[in-house]
Amino acid sequence: MKRYAMMIDGNWEEPASGQWIDSVEPYSGDVFAQIARGDAADADRAVQSAHAAFKNPVWSEMTATARGGLLRKLGDLIERDAQRLADIERSCNGKNITEVLGQVKNVAQWFYYYAGLADKIHGAVVPINKAGVFNYIRYEPLGVVVAITPWNSPLALTSWKIAPALACGNTIVVKPSEYTSPPLLELAALALEAGFPKGVFNVVTGFGNEIGSALIEHKLVAKVAFTGGDQGGQKVAEAAARNFKKVTLELGGKSANIVFADADFDQAIRGAIAGIFGAAGQTCMAGSRLLLERSIHDRFVARMVEVVEAAHIGNPADEQTQVGPIATKAQFQKILDYIEIAKSEGATCVTGGHALTGEQFGQGQFIAPTIFTNTHNAMRICQEEVFGPVLAVMPFDTLEEALEMANDSDFGLAAAVWTTDLHKAIYCSDRLEAGTVWVNNYRATSFTTPFGGYKRSGMGREGGIEGAREYLQAKSVWITTQPNRSNPFVLG
Ligand code: NAD
Numbered sequence: 001m002k003r004y005a006m007m008i009d010g011n012w013e014e015p016a017s018g019q020w021i022d023s024v025e026p027y028s029g030d031v032f033a034q035i036a037r038g039d040a041a042d043a044d045r046a047v048q049s050a051h052a053a054f055k056n057p058v059w060s061e062m063t064a065t066a067r068g069g070l071l072r073k074l075g076d077l078i079e080r081d082a083q084r085l086a087d088i089e090r091s092c093n094g095k096n097i098t099e100v101l102g103q104v105k106n107v108a109q110w111f112y113y114y115a116g117l118a119d120k121i122h123g124a125v126v127p128i129n130k131a132g133v134f135n136y137i138r139y140e141p142l143g144v145v146v147a148i149t150p151w152n153s154p155l156a157l158t159s160w161k162i163a164p165a166l167a168c169g170n171t172i173v174v175k176p177s178e179y180t181s182p183p184l185l186e187l188a189a190l191a192l193e194a195g196f197p198k199g200v201f202n203v204v205t206g207f208g209n210e211i212g213s214a215l216i217e218h219k220l221v222a223k224v225a226f227t228g229g230d231q232g233g234q235k236v237a238e239a240a241a242r243n244f245k246k247v248t249l250e251l252g253g254k255s256a257n258i259v260f261a262d263a264d265f266d267q268a269i270r271g272a273i274a275g276i277f278g279a280a281g282q283t284c285m286a287g288s289r290l291l292l293e294r295s296i297h298d299r300f301v302a303r304m305v306e307v308v309e310a311a312h313i314g315n316p317a318d319e320q321t322q323v324g325p326i327a328t329k330a331q332f333q334k335i336l337d338y339i340e341i342a343k344s345e346g347a348t349c350v351t352g353g354h355a356l357t358g359e360q361f362g363q364g365q366f367i368a369p370t371i372f373t374n375t376h377n378a379m380r381i382c383q384e385e386v387f388g389p390v391l392a393v394m395p396f397d398t399l400e401e402a403l404e405m406a407n408d409s410d411f412g413l414a415a416a417v418w419t420t421d422l423h424k425a426i427y428c429s430d431r432l433e434a435g436t437v438w439v440n441n442y443r444a445t446s447f448t449t450p451f452g453g454y455k456r457s458g459m460g461r462e463g464g465i466e467g468a469r470e471y472l473q474a475k476s477v478w479i480t481t482q483p484n485r486s487n488p489f490v491l492g
Contacts, residue, residue, distance in 0.1 A: 003034045004181065006042060006205055007188035009049035010198025016041035021178055021206070026094030026325045027315055029363035033091075035181040038206035040214035043173075046202040050144040050171040051220045053199030059171065062197075068118035071167055073194040075111030078104065081190065085155060085183055087317075092180040093151055094325040094365070095279055096316045106447075107159045113447040114167035117468055121168065132482030139472040141169035142246060143222030146215045148208070148236070149184075150228045151177035151327050152282045152387075157250070158184055160451075160462040161225040166200065168471040170222075174203045175212050177228075179328055181205040208232060213239070221245060223471070227284075229385075230456055237459075248460030248470050250284065251453060252385040253413030256406035257287035257442065258428065260399075261295045263418035264440070269303050271418060271442040272391075277308060277369045278443060280323050281389035282331070284457075285414045287442055289382055291402050294395040301373055301393055305351045308369040314360040325365040326388060332365045335388035339370060342381040347372040347392065377408050385411070399424065407433045412454025416442050435461070 003020065005012040015036035023033040036042070053059050078085065086101040093100075121139055128135040147161040154176050165172050176184040184203050191201040204211055212232075216224050216239040226236045227250040240247040257275045259268045275287025292300050316324035326332040332355075339353050352370030367389055375382055375392040382392045396402040406415055416438040417428045429437040435452045438444060445451055450461035460470050 001031065001033060002182070004036065004185045004205070006036050006038055006046070007185065007192070007201070007203040008042070008046045009053075009202065010192060013042070013045070015039065015206070023092060023179070023182055025091045026327050026365050027317070027362040029365075033182050035178070035185070035205040038204045038211040040211070042204050042206070043211050043214035043218060046173045046204045047144055047146075047215065047218045047220050049199040050173050050202055053197060054141075054143050054171045056197065056199070058197045059200055060169070064119035064121065064169070067167060067169060068115040070194055070196055071111045071115035071118065071163060074191055074196075075108040075115060077190040077194055078108040078111065078187070081186075082108070085186055088186060089155055089180070089183040090316055092182055093154065093327045094316050095153075095282075095327075096321050096324050098319055099279060103153060103156045107155050110159045110163045110447045114163035114468065117465065118167040121468060121472065126476075132480060132484065134479040134481050136477050138475045138477060139168075140475055142471060142473055143170060144220055145170045145172045145223045145225060145471065146218075146221050147172060147174045148212055148215070148224065148226045148228065148232075149174070149176050151179040152279065152284070154180040155183045155187065157227050159187075160467070161248075162201070164462075164468045165225070165471045166196075168468055170471055171200045172202065173215060173221075174201075175215055176203070176205065178205065178207050216240070216245075217243065219243065223247065225470070226250070233458065246470075248462070249453075249458035250451075250460075250462060251413075251456060251458040252387070252411060253284050253286065253453065253457050254289060254383060254385055254409050254411045255285060255287050255414040255416070255434065256289045256291055256409070256432075257416045258291045258402050258406060258418065259293065259296065259300065260417070260419040260421070260424065261293040262420050264420065265296070265300070265303075267440060268418040269300065269307065271416060271440070272300075272304060273307055275416065275442040276391040277311065277323055277389050280326060280367070282327060282387055283443070285436070285443060286387070287414075287416060288386060288391060289406075290391055290393045291396050291405055292393060293402075294397055297393070297395045301350060301371065304371060308371070309351060311369060313356065313366060313368075315362065323369060323389065325362060326367060329365065331387060332367065335367050335386055335390060338381060338384070338386045338388070338390060339367075342372050342375070342379065342390070342392070345379045345381065346374065347379060347381060348374040352389070377405055383409065399428070403428060403431050407431075410456040413457035414438070
């Protein structure tokens, strides 16, 4: 069993507490690794190291082209080790190996994209409205960035922060989820191999309310980039407000998947299933509310039931597996609780609605893909994030009714529309209150385009050029080109 220390200032450091946390494989229940239980002392060491590295000319005066070169090298190393990294990540979060391997390969692409962008972040010369001055804008890094991330897709979601932050010249302290830290510690080893200067890329581990809260309160931290639940997000936002830190929040969702009667039926079935049963529903962008035009409601639900009841459920290491286990015991219990809540609120369970036991279900942390009908937006199952394979289906009669139902949510991460009518697709896309709208597809993301939430789903964006801007600050530089002869007591 591997014991992972923390990466601080280019060295593997043991925790000040001397304590370790077990990493448990969700499928088997076996402890396969241990991570350090970091605390405020370790947070301080890591932030001090990142701050010193930010000031060090080795990094601060490195050209953007050279920074891009380091990111490209890291992307190459991720590609080289993709299978190994995917196996480690799958051991932590129980996600299907096919999905994890695809995600890890995509992580390399994130590093390549931001490697290329590093030396294309231009300032601007401003046609200023004053005589005798030359004005230009520089985009500068912020300083020390803290990245705090959840357990569902640790390498991907953290790299969405690491790649742009480093491309823009910041230094970083990563605090992954206590459930899924090993992949990020492996990434730290690869960053060292790629040649990043010491202190530029640090990874500390431990619990959110211990080392996590110490990081977000640290006075040398310029920005916190957080992905997680809205409660943790609120704590980050409060700490940021107290200490004038910049903040990006990627939080939860209750995304609406709207299917009109004119949609390609089979494609929409695939999209509805991908939306809620991909990754066993443990994804922020889950299409957990399915809105069906009434005329297709019964046929659509019947077909979905057929497909999910034939799904391969079992060991995530098996390439045939389509639905794997729930990543943590706490999450498993939370999902079962929501199933009971939905039943008690009067929803009809048409398939699933229970845990799965049996030899193929390992230690038993599995939930049968669950579909509820007879639901409405006032129910908790339609308003609160379950983060599991549980779908609430609601019928609608008119387009306006569908939009009203879709937007009647505190969240606004994503939404999808299924229709063959282009006008309807654009009309809905314009009106849906969500950071991402998919038309005739679901769960597509890319490093080239921004991702983020409206409303309680967060603030700021990740991905694309927009994502890089979150790690930069503008400086306006004024250069006098002619002597100034105006009255010095009057603002010129
Ligand atoms: P979580 O909020 O419990 O934990 C996320 C991270 O925050 C962990 O590293 C945790 O240790 C840390 N943390 C918790 N409390 C903290 C505190 N007080 N101070 C500092 N750090 C703290 O979330 P989770 O259960 O790991 O993940 C599930 C949640 O993440 C879901 O709500 C899901 O929607 C959300 N998520 C959002 C996105 C997105 O891009 N919008 C992507 C994936 C997951």
